[in-house]
Amino acid sequence: MKKVISILFVIIILCIFFNQWDQFITDEQTVNAQESAQTNVTIHSDEKSVQVFQTISSLSDKSIYEIIVPEKASNWTCTYNDKDECKRVWRAENIIETKGSQLHITYSLPLNKKTNTLIRDWLFQLKGVTIDHVELKIIESHHRNGKWLAGIPLSGFVKEDLIDYYFFSGKTNNPALLWYNEEINTERNETQYSYYGNHYPEIKELIQKHEEKVKEANFLSIITTNQLKSGLFGGILILPSGELLERELVDALYFHSIESEEIEWLLDLLTSFIIDENPRFDLSMYAFNELKEKLTSRELEQLVANISDLDESFVPEDMDEILYQITGKQTNFFAELLRNKQPVSLELYTMKDYHWNNKKLTVKVIEIDGIEWVPLQKTMSFLEFETERLSETEWAIFNDKDVYRLYSDQSIFIRNEEVFGLLEHPLKKMNGEYYLEKKWLQSIFHINFREEGNKVYFDM
Numbered sequence: 379m380k381k382v383i384s385i386l387f388v389i390i391i392l393c394i395f396f397n398q399w400d401q402f403i404t405d406e407q408t409v410n411a412q413e414s415a416q417t418n419v420t421i422h423s424d425e426k427s428v429q430v431f432q433t434i435s436s437l438s439d440k441s442i443y444e445i446i447v448p449e450k451a452s453n454w455t456c457t458y459n460d461k462d463e464c465k466r467v468w469r470a471e472n473i474i475e476t477k478g479s480q481l482h483i484t485y486s487l488p489l490n491k492k493t494n495t496l497i498r499d500w501l502f503q504l505k506g507v508t509i510d511h512v513e514l515k516i517i518e519s520h521h522r523n524g525k526w527l528a529g530i531p532l533s534g535f536v537k538e539d540l541i542d543y544y545f546f547s548g549k550t551n552n553p554a555l556l557w558y559n560e561e562i563n564t565e566r567n568e569t570q571y572s573y574y575g576n577h578y579p580e581i582k583e584l585i586q587k588h589e590e591k592v593k594e595a596n597f598l599s600i601i602t603t604n605q606l607k608s609g610l611f612g613g614i615l616i617l618p619s620g621e622l623l624e625r626e627l628v629d630a631l632y633f634h635s636i637e638s639e640e641i642e643w644l645l646d647l648l649t650s651f652i653i654d655e656n657p658r659f660d661l662s663m664y665a666f667n668e669l670k671e672k673l674t675s676r677e678l679e680q681l682v683a684n685i686s687d688l689d690e691s692f693v694p695e696d697m698d699e700i701l702y703q704i705t706g707k708q709t710n711f712f713a714e715l716l717r718n719k720q721p722v723s724l725e726l727y728t729m730k731d732y733h734w735n736n737k738k739l740t741v742k743v744i745e746i747d748g749i750e751w752v753p754l755q756k757t758m759s760f761l762e763f764e765t766e767r768l769s770e771t772e773w774a775i776f777n778d779k780d781v782y783r784l785y786s787d788q789s790i791f792i793r794n795e796e797v798f799g800l801l802e803h804p805l806k807k808m809n810g811e812y813y814l815e816k817k818w819l820q821s822i823f824h825i826n827f828r829e830e831g832n833k834v835y836f837d838m
Contacts, residue, residue, distance in 0.1 A: 412506055423491075430500070440475065494558050497554060497556070529599055575602035604618050635690040708729065757814065
Protein backbone atom coordinates (compact mmCIF):
# COMPACT_ATOMS: atom_id res chain seq x y z
CA MET A 379 0.00 0.00 0.00
CA LYS A 380 2.81 2.39 0.91
CA LYS A 381 4.46 1.60 -2.41
CA VAL A 382 1.28 2.50 -4.32
CA ILE A 383 0.95 5.77 -2.40
CA SER A 384 4.57 6.61 -3.14
CA ILE A 385 4.08 5.97 -6.86
CA LEU A 386 0.93 8.12 -6.91
CA PHE A 387 2.80 10.90 -5.09
CA VAL A 388 5.61 10.83 -7.67
CA ILE A 389 3.07 10.90 -10.52
CA ILE A 390 1.30 13.91 -8.99
CA ILE A 391 4.61 15.77 -8.53
CA LEU A 392 5.60 15.05 -12.14
CA CYS A 393 2.22 16.27 -13.42
CA ILE A 394 2.59 19.50 -11.46
CA PHE A 395 6.14 19.94 -12.76
CA PHE A 396 5.19 19.42 -16.41
CA ASN A 397 2.16 21.68 -16.04
CA GLN A 398 4.36 24.43 -14.59
CA TRP A 399 6.97 23.89 -17.31
CA ASP A 400 4.30 24.10 -20.00
CA GLN A 401 3.00 27.31 -18.43
CA PHE A 402 6.58 28.66 -18.30
CA ILE A 403 7.09 27.92 -22.00
CA THR A 404 3.76 29.55 -22.83
CA ASP A 405 4.69 32.58 -20.76
CA GLU A 406 8.08 32.82 -22.45
CA GLN A 407 6.38 32.84 -25.84
CA THR A 408 3.98 35.53 -24.67
CA VAL A 409 6.81 37.72 -23.39
CA ASN A 410 8.54 37.58 -26.75
CA ALA A 411 5.42 37.77 -28.91
CA GLN A 412 5.45 40.45 -31.59
CA GLU A 413 2.46 42.78 -31.53
CA SER A 414 1.53 46.43 -31.90
CA ALA A 415 0.11 48.85 -29.37
CA GLN A 416 -0.63 52.53 -28.90
CA THR A 417 0.28 54.86 -26.08
CA ASN A 418 -1.37 57.96 -24.68
CA VAL A 419 0.83 60.20 -22.55
CA THR A 420 0.21 63.23 -20.36
CA ILE A 421 3.13 65.19 -18.93
CA HIS A 422 2.84 67.62 -16.04
CA SER A 423 5.87 69.88 -15.99
CA ASP A 424 7.14 70.76 -12.50
CA GLU A 425 10.01 72.90 -11.24
CA LYS A 426 12.78 70.29 -11.49
CA SER A 427 11.11 67.29 -13.11
CA VAL A 428 8.23 66.12 -15.23
CA GLN A 429 5.53 63.73 -14.06
CA VAL A 430 4.55 61.28 -16.76
CA PHE A 431 1.24 59.42 -17.01
CA GLN A 432 1.46 56.81 -19.74
CA THR A 433 -1.26 54.42 -20.90
CA ILE A 434 -0.37 51.54 -23.21
CA SER A 435 -3.40 50.16 -25.07
CA SER A 436 -4.38 47.27 -27.38
CA LEU A 437 -2.58 44.65 -25.30
CA SER A 438 -3.61 41.01 -25.00
CA ASP A 439 -5.60 40.16 -21.88
CA LYS A 440 -4.04 37.83 -19.30
CA SER A 441 -0.69 37.87 -21.06
CA ILE A 442 2.83 38.21 -19.73
CA TYR A 443 4.95 41.22 -20.73
CA GLU A 444 8.43 42.38 -19.82
CA ILE A 445 8.53 46.11 -19.09
CA ILE A 446 11.54 48.04 -20.39
CA VAL A 447 12.14 50.87 -17.93
CA PRO A 448 13.75 54.12 -19.18
CA GLU A 449 17.15 54.69 -17.64
CA LYS A 450 16.24 58.00 -15.99
CA ALA A 451 12.72 57.09 -14.87
CA SER A 452 12.12 57.03 -11.12
CA ASN A 453 9.27 56.22 -8.73
CA TRP A 454 7.37 54.26 -11.35
CA THR A 455 4.14 52.42 -10.72
CA CYS A 456 1.95 50.21 -12.89
CA THR A 457 -1.82 49.79 -12.49
CA TYR A 458 -4.83 48.36 -14.31
CA ASN A 459 -8.05 50.14 -15.29
CA ASP A 460 -9.53 49.27 -11.89
CA LYS A 461 -6.57 50.99 -10.13
CA ASP A 462 -5.20 47.66 -8.86
CA GLU A 463 -1.43 47.34 -8.92
CA CYS A 464 -0.04 45.28 -11.80
CA LYS A 465 0.61 41.66 -10.93
CA ARG A 466 4.30 40.73 -10.96
CA VAL A 467 5.25 37.35 -12.41
CA TRP A 468 8.18 35.08 -11.52
CA ARG A 469 9.05 37.47 -8.66
CA ALA A 470 10.46 39.92 -11.20
CA GLU A 471 9.66 43.60 -10.75
CA ASN A 472 9.49 44.33 -14.47
CA ILE A 473 7.56 41.25 -15.69
CA ILE A 474 3.83 41.66 -15.30
CA GLU A 475 0.57 40.00 -16.30
CA THR A 476 -2.16 42.07 -17.95
CA LYS A 477 -5.75 42.36 -16.80
CA GLY A 478 -7.65 43.80 -19.71
CA SER A 479 -6.06 45.55 -22.67
CA GLN A 480 -4.40 48.52 -20.94
CA LEU A 481 -1.55 49.30 -18.57
CA HIS A 482 -1.25 52.63 -16.76
CA ILE A 483 2.28 53.66 -15.81
CA THR A 484 3.29 56.74 -13.86
CA TYR A 485 6.85 57.93 -13.27
CA SER A 486 9.12 60.96 -12.97
CA LEU A 487 11.90 62.24 -15.21
CA PRO A 488 14.52 64.84 -14.20
CA LEU A 489 14.43 68.16 -16.04
CA ASN A 490 16.52 71.29 -15.63
CA LYS A 491 14.34 74.10 -16.91
CA LYS A 492 17.22 76.57 -16.70
CA THR A 493 18.99 74.98 -19.68
CA ASN A 494 17.97 73.52 -23.02
CA THR A 495 17.26 69.86 -22.34
CA LEU A 496 16.90 66.99 -24.81
CA ILE A 497 15.06 63.93 -23.46
CA ARG A 498 15.56 60.66 -25.35
CA ASP A 499 14.25 57.11 -24.87
CA TRP A 500 11.89 58.28 -22.14
CA LEU A 501 8.75 56.21 -22.79
CA PHE A 502 8.15 52.86 -21.12
CA GLN A 503 8.24 50.01 -23.64
CA LEU A 504 7.16 46.37 -23.58
CA LYS A 505 9.50 43.73 -24.94
CA GLY A 506 8.16 42.35 -28.20
CA VAL A 507 5.59 45.14 -28.55
CA THR A 508 5.92 47.95 -31.09
CA ILE A 509 4.33 51.26 -30.16
CA ASP A 510 3.00 52.45 -33.52
CA HIS A 511 1.18 55.60 -32.41
CA VAL A 512 1.76 58.18 -29.68
CA GLU A 513 -0.69 60.77 -28.39
CA LEU A 514 1.07 63.29 -26.16
CA LYS A 515 -0.20 66.19 -24.06
CA ILE A 516 2.18 68.46 -22.15
CA ILE A 517 0.83 70.72 -19.42
CA GLU A 518 3.27 73.54 -18.69
CA SER A 519 2.61 75.92 -15.82
CA HIS A 520 5.99 76.64 -14.20
CA HIS A 521 8.18 77.96 -17.01
CA ARG A 522 6.30 79.53 -19.87
CA ASN A 523 9.12 81.56 -21.39
CA GLY A 524 10.38 78.59 -23.38
CA LYS A 525 8.95 76.01 -25.76
CA TRP A 526 8.39 72.25 -25.90
CA LEU A 527 9.29 70.33 -29.07
CA ALA A 528 8.65 66.67 -29.83
CA GLY A 529 9.70 64.24 -32.54
CA ILE A 530 6.08 63.98 -33.72
CA PRO A 531 3.76 66.62 -35.23
CA LEU A 532 2.34 69.39 -33.10
CA SER A 533 -1.42 68.99 -33.44
CA GLY A 534 -2.46 71.85 -31.17
CA PHE A 535 -1.34 74.54 -28.76
CA VAL A 536 -3.49 76.40 -26.23
CA LYS A 537 -2.15 79.30 -24.20
CA GLU A 538 -4.24 80.22 -21.19
CA ASP A 539 -3.67 82.71 -18.38
CA LEU A 540 -1.67 80.35 -16.18
CA ILE A 541 -1.08 77.20 -18.23
CA ASP A 542 0.19 76.26 -21.69
CA TYR A 543 -1.11 73.09 -23.34
CA TYR A 544 0.84 71.29 -26.07
CA PHE A 545 -0.74 68.49 -28.11
CA PHE A 546 1.37 66.15 -30.24
CA SER A 547 0.29 63.12 -32.26
CA GLY A 548 2.26 60.83 -34.53
CA LYS A 549 3.23 57.38 -35.73
CA THR A 550 6.44 56.54 -33.95
CA ASN A 551 7.82 54.37 -31.20
CA ASN A 552 9.63 56.71 -28.82
CA PRO A 553 9.78 60.36 -29.93
CA ALA A 554 12.36 62.64 -28.35
CA LEU A 555 11.36 65.69 -26.33
CA LEU A 556 13.16 69.02 -26.21
CA TRP A 557 12.67 71.80 -23.69
CA TYR A 558 14.06 74.99 -25.24
CA ASN A 559 14.70 77.54 -22.53
CA GLU A 560 13.77 80.66 -24.49
CA GLU A 561 11.27 81.87 -27.00
CA ILE A 562 11.89 80.67 -30.55
CA ASN A 563 9.92 81.25 -33.71
CA THR A 564 7.84 78.47 -35.21
CA GLU A 565 8.37 79.44 -38.83
CA ARG A 566 6.46 76.63 -40.50
CA ASN A 567 4.38 73.61 -39.57
CA GLU A 568 4.49 71.49 -42.74
CA THR A 569 3.22 67.96 -43.32
CA GLN A 570 6.68 66.41 -43.18
CA TYR A 571 8.35 68.77 -40.74
CA SER A 572 8.00 71.69 -38.36
CA TYR A 573 10.72 74.31 -38.27
CA TYR A 574 11.82 76.37 -35.28
CA GLY A 575 14.28 79.20 -35.82
CA ASN A 576 15.13 82.09 -38.10
CA HIS A 577 16.55 80.35 -41.18
CA TYR A 578 13.48 78.98 -42.92
CA PRO A 579 14.47 79.91 -46.53
CA GLU A 580 17.74 77.96 -46.23
CA ILE A 581 16.03 75.05 -44.48
CA LYS A 582 13.28 74.88 -47.10
CA GLU A 583 15.84 74.74 -49.92
CA LEU A 584 17.84 71.99 -48.21
CA ILE A 585 14.72 69.97 -47.39
CA GLN A 586 13.72 70.06 -51.06
CA LYS A 587 17.24 69.03 -52.11
CA HIS A 588 17.22 66.02 -49.77
CA GLU A 589 13.49 65.35 -49.96
CA GLU A 590 13.74 61.56 -50.21
CA LYS A 591 15.64 61.25 -46.94
CA VAL A 592 13.19 63.61 -45.23
CA LYS A 593 10.32 61.37 -46.35
CA GLU A 594 12.08 58.33 -44.89
CA ALA A 595 12.14 60.05 -41.50
CA ASN A 596 8.29 60.27 -41.54
CA PHE A 597 8.33 63.55 -39.60
CA LEU A 598 10.94 65.95 -38.29
CA SER A 599 10.92 68.78 -35.80
CA ILE A 600 13.82 70.89 -37.07
CA ILE A 601 15.50 73.55 -34.96
CA THR A 602 18.53 75.69 -35.78
CA THR A 603 20.56 76.61 -32.74
CA ASN A 604 24.19 76.71 -31.66
CA GLN A 605 23.28 75.91 -28.05
CA LEU A 606 22.75 72.17 -28.54
CA LYS A 607 24.67 69.28 -30.09
CA SER A 608 23.72 68.78 -33.72
CA GLY A 609 22.12 65.54 -34.84
CA LEU A 610 18.90 63.61 -35.33
CA PHE A 611 17.38 62.41 -32.07
CA GLY A 612 14.07 60.58 -32.10
CA GLY A 613 12.48 62.80 -34.75
CA ILE A 614 14.09 66.06 -33.56
CA LEU A 615 16.71 67.38 -35.99
CA ILE A 616 19.06 69.87 -34.35
CA LEU A 617 21.17 71.91 -36.77
CA PRO A 618 23.71 74.70 -36.29
CA SER A 619 23.28 78.17 -37.69
CA GLY A 620 25.91 79.12 -40.25
CA GLU A 621 28.01 77.57 -42.99
CA LEU A 622 27.87 73.99 -41.65
CA LEU A 623 24.09 73.83 -42.00
CA GLU A 624 23.92 71.46 -45.00
CA ARG A 625 26.82 69.31 -43.82
CA GLU A 626 25.19 68.72 -40.45
CA LEU A 627 21.78 68.13 -42.06
CA VAL A 628 23.18 65.48 -44.41
CA ASP A 629 25.22 63.89 -41.64
CA ALA A 630 22.10 63.61 -39.47
CA LEU A 631 19.62 62.52 -42.14
CA TYR A 632 21.81 60.01 -43.93
CA PHE A 633 24.02 58.63 -41.18
CA HIS A 634 22.15 59.14 -37.89
CA SER A 635 22.30 55.41 -37.14
CA ILE A 636 26.12 55.55 -37.04
CA GLU A 637 27.17 57.08 -33.74
CA SER A 638 30.87 56.77 -33.04
CA GLU A 639 33.51 59.43 -32.57
CA GLU A 640 36.11 56.90 -33.77
CA ILE A 641 34.74 57.04 -37.32
CA GLU A 642 33.90 60.73 -37.43
CA TRP A 643 36.34 61.02 -40.34
CA LEU A 644 34.31 58.42 -42.30
CA LEU A 645 31.04 60.28 -41.78
CA ASP A 646 32.84 63.45 -42.85
CA LEU A 647 33.99 61.65 -46.02
CA LEU A 648 30.55 60.25 -46.89
CA THR A 649 28.88 63.59 -46.26
CA SER A 650 31.46 65.36 -48.42
CA PHE A 651 30.64 63.14 -51.40
CA ILE A 652 26.92 63.86 -51.08
CA ILE A 653 27.31 67.65 -50.83
CA ASP A 654 30.36 67.70 -53.15
CA GLU A 655 32.60 69.65 -50.80
CA ASN A 656 36.06 68.96 -49.43
CA PRO A 657 36.14 67.08 -46.11
CA ARG A 658 37.18 68.75 -42.87
CA PHE A 659 39.59 66.11 -41.51
CA ASP A 660 43.01 65.08 -42.85
CA LEU A 661 42.21 61.36 -43.08
CA SER A 662 38.87 61.89 -44.81
CA MET A 663 40.50 64.40 -47.17
CA TYR A 664 43.14 61.82 -48.09
CA ALA A 665 40.52 59.13 -48.74
CA PHE A 666 38.42 61.64 -50.70
CA ASN A 667 41.35 62.41 -53.03
CA GLU A 668 42.31 58.73 -53.42
CA LEU A 669 38.80 57.79 -54.50
CA LYS A 670 38.48 60.75 -56.87
CA GLU A 671 41.86 59.98 -58.41
CA LYS A 672 41.44 56.23 -58.89
CA LEU A 673 37.73 55.84 -59.67
CA THR A 674 36.21 56.81 -63.00
CA SER A 675 33.57 59.55 -63.13
CA ARG A 676 30.88 56.90 -63.61
CA GLU A 677 32.16 54.90 -60.64
CA LEU A 678 32.15 58.06 -58.52
CA GLU A 679 28.52 58.69 -59.48
CA GLN A 680 27.66 55.14 -58.46
CA LEU A 681 29.54 55.61 -55.19
CA VAL A 682 27.52 58.72 -54.32
CA ALA A 683 24.29 56.91 -55.24
CA ASN A 684 25.21 53.98 -52.98
CA ILE A 685 26.16 56.29 -50.12
CA SER A 686 22.84 58.12 -50.47
CA ASP A 687 20.93 54.83 -50.17
CA LEU A 688 22.63 53.51 -47.03
CA ASP A 689 20.15 52.28 -44.44
CA GLU A 690 20.28 51.49 -40.74
CA SER A 691 21.90 48.10 -41.37
CA PHE A 692 25.03 49.83 -42.70
CA VAL A 693 28.32 49.27 -40.91
CA PRO A 694 31.60 50.98 -41.94
CA GLU A 695 33.09 47.69 -43.13
CA ASP A 696 30.42 47.64 -45.87
CA MET A 697 32.28 50.35 -47.78
CA ASP A 698 34.79 47.90 -49.28
CA GLU A 699 31.90 45.73 -50.50
CA ILE A 700 30.30 48.81 -52.06
CA LEU A 701 33.53 49.52 -53.95
CA TYR A 702 33.62 45.90 -55.10
CA GLN A 703 30.06 46.13 -56.42
CA ILE A 704 30.95 49.32 -58.29
CA THR A 705 34.35 48.36 -59.74
CA GLY A 706 34.26 44.57 -59.81
CA LYS A 707 37.60 44.67 -57.96
CA GLN A 708 38.37 43.65 -54.41
CA THR A 709 39.82 46.12 -51.92
CA ASN A 710 40.70 46.47 -48.24
CA PHE A 711 40.88 50.25 -48.46
CA PHE A 712 38.32 51.12 -45.80
CA ALA A 713 39.20 48.16 -43.60
CA GLU A 714 42.80 49.39 -43.47
CA LEU A 715 41.76 53.00 -42.84
CA LEU A 716 39.45 51.93 -40.03
CA ARG A 717 42.09 49.70 -38.48
CA ASN A 718 45.16 51.94 -38.79
CA LYS A 719 43.62 55.44 -38.67
CA GLN A 720 46.26 56.61 -41.13
CA PRO A 721 46.49 57.02 -44.92
CA VAL A 722 46.75 53.97 -47.17
CA SER A 723 46.66 53.78 -50.96
CA LEU A 724 43.46 52.64 -52.62
CA GLU A 725 44.18 49.24 -54.13
CA LEU A 726 41.58 47.74 -56.45
CA TYR A 727 42.74 44.21 -57.10
CA THR A 728 41.89 40.77 -58.41
CA MET A 729 43.30 37.57 -56.94
CA LYS A 730 44.94 35.59 -59.74
CA ASP A 731 46.54 32.16 -59.86
CA TYR A 732 49.99 31.83 -61.42
CA HIS A 733 50.80 28.50 -63.11
CA TRP A 734 54.28 27.51 -64.28
CA ASN A 735 56.59 24.53 -64.16
CA ASN A 736 54.06 22.47 -62.13
CA LYS A 737 53.81 25.24 -59.55
CA LYS A 738 50.91 27.43 -58.50
CA LEU A 739 50.82 30.74 -56.63
CA THR A 740 47.92 33.08 -55.84
CA VAL A 741 48.79 36.78 -55.95
CA LYS A 742 47.06 40.14 -55.73
CA VAL A 743 47.03 41.98 -59.06
CA ILE A 744 46.24 45.68 -58.67
CA GLU A 745 44.48 47.69 -61.36
CA ILE A 746 44.93 51.46 -61.76
CA ASP A 747 43.28 53.28 -64.68
CA GLY A 748 42.86 49.97 -66.49
CA ILE A 749 46.55 49.05 -66.06
CA GLU A 750 47.47 45.93 -64.11
CA TRP A 751 50.37 45.81 -61.66
CA VAL A 752 51.80 42.54 -60.33
CA PRO A 753 53.69 42.11 -57.03
CA LEU A 754 57.37 42.36 -57.94
CA GLN A 755 59.02 40.03 -55.43
CA LYS A 756 56.35 37.31 -55.44
CA THR A 757 56.10 37.24 -59.23
CA MET A 758 59.83 37.19 -59.96
CA SER A 759 60.55 34.67 -57.20
CA PHE A 760 57.83 32.39 -58.62
CA LEU A 761 59.58 32.61 -62.00
CA GLU A 762 62.91 31.76 -60.31
CA PHE A 763 64.49 35.20 -60.46
CA GLU A 764 66.34 36.66 -57.49
CA THR A 765 65.37 40.13 -56.24
CA GLU A 766 67.23 42.64 -54.10
CA ARG A 767 66.21 46.13 -53.09
CA LEU A 768 69.19 48.44 -53.58
CA SER A 769 67.48 51.61 -52.34
CA GLU A 770 64.03 53.06 -51.72
CA THR A 771 63.57 53.47 -55.48
CA GLU A 772 65.88 50.86 -57.08
CA TRP A 773 65.61 47.08 -57.39
CA ALA A 774 67.95 44.46 -58.84
CA ILE A 775 66.38 41.40 -60.51
CA PHE A 776 68.66 38.66 -61.79
CA ASN A 777 69.05 35.03 -62.82
CA ASP A 778 71.92 32.95 -64.15
CA LYS A 779 72.03 34.90 -67.44
CA ASP A 780 71.07 38.52 -66.83
CA VAL A 781 71.03 41.27 -64.23
CA TYR A 782 68.31 43.94 -64.40
CA ARG A 783 67.84 47.15 -62.47
CA LEU A 784 64.41 48.80 -62.30
CA TYR A 785 63.27 52.05 -60.72
CA SER A 786 60.14 53.54 -59.21
CA ASP A 787 61.29 57.12 -59.84
CA GLN A 788 62.97 56.85 -63.26
CA SER A 789 61.64 55.89 -66.70
CA ILE A 790 64.54 53.56 -67.49
CA PHE A 791 65.77 50.04 -66.85
CA ILE A 792 69.27 48.61 -66.99
CA ARG A 793 70.14 45.17 -68.34
CA ASN A 794 73.69 43.98 -67.89
CA GLU A 795 74.83 47.61 -67.46
CA GLU A 796 73.11 48.75 -70.68
CA VAL A 797 70.54 51.52 -70.15
CA PHE A 798 67.17 51.48 -71.94
CA GLY A 799 64.58 54.24 -71.92
CA LEU A 800 60.89 53.76 -71.06
CA LEU A 801 57.82 55.97 -71.32
CA GLU A 802 56.94 55.60 -67.62
CA HIS A 803 58.30 54.29 -64.36
CA PRO A 804 58.21 50.47 -64.40
CA LEU A 805 57.81 50.12 -60.62
CA LYS A 806 55.30 51.53 -58.16
CA LYS A 807 55.29 51.33 -54.38
CA MET A 808 51.85 50.82 -52.84
CA ASN A 809 51.21 50.36 -49.14
CA GLY A 810 54.77 49.24 -48.50
CA GLU A 811 54.97 46.72 -51.37
CA TYR A 812 56.54 47.17 -54.82
CA TYR A 813 54.60 46.37 -57.97
CA LEU A 814 55.69 45.91 -61.60
CA GLU A 815 53.47 46.95 -64.48
CA LYS A 816 52.41 43.66 -66.05
CA LYS A 817 53.39 44.51 -69.62
CA TRP A 818 57.07 44.75 -68.65
CA LEU A 819 57.18 41.00 -68.00
CA GLN A 820 57.20 40.55 -71.77
CA SER A 821 58.87 43.77 -72.87
CA ILE A 822 61.79 43.73 -70.41
CA PHE A 823 62.14 40.11 -69.26
CA HIS A 824 60.79 38.37 -72.40
CA ILE A 825 58.43 36.28 -70.29
CA ASN A 826 55.38 35.13 -72.25
CA PHE A 827 52.07 34.32 -70.62
CA ARG A 828 48.43 33.75 -71.43
CA GLU A 829 45.41 34.39 -69.24
CA GLU A 830 42.22 32.40 -68.84
CA GLY A 831 39.92 34.23 -66.46
CA ASN A 832 41.86 34.64 -63.23
CA LYS A 833 44.48 32.08 -64.21
CA VAL A 834 47.85 33.14 -65.65
CA TYR A 835 49.97 30.53 -67.48
CA PHE A 836 53.63 31.43 -68.00
CA ASP A 837 55.80 30.18 -70.85
CA MET A 838 59.56 30.66 -70.56
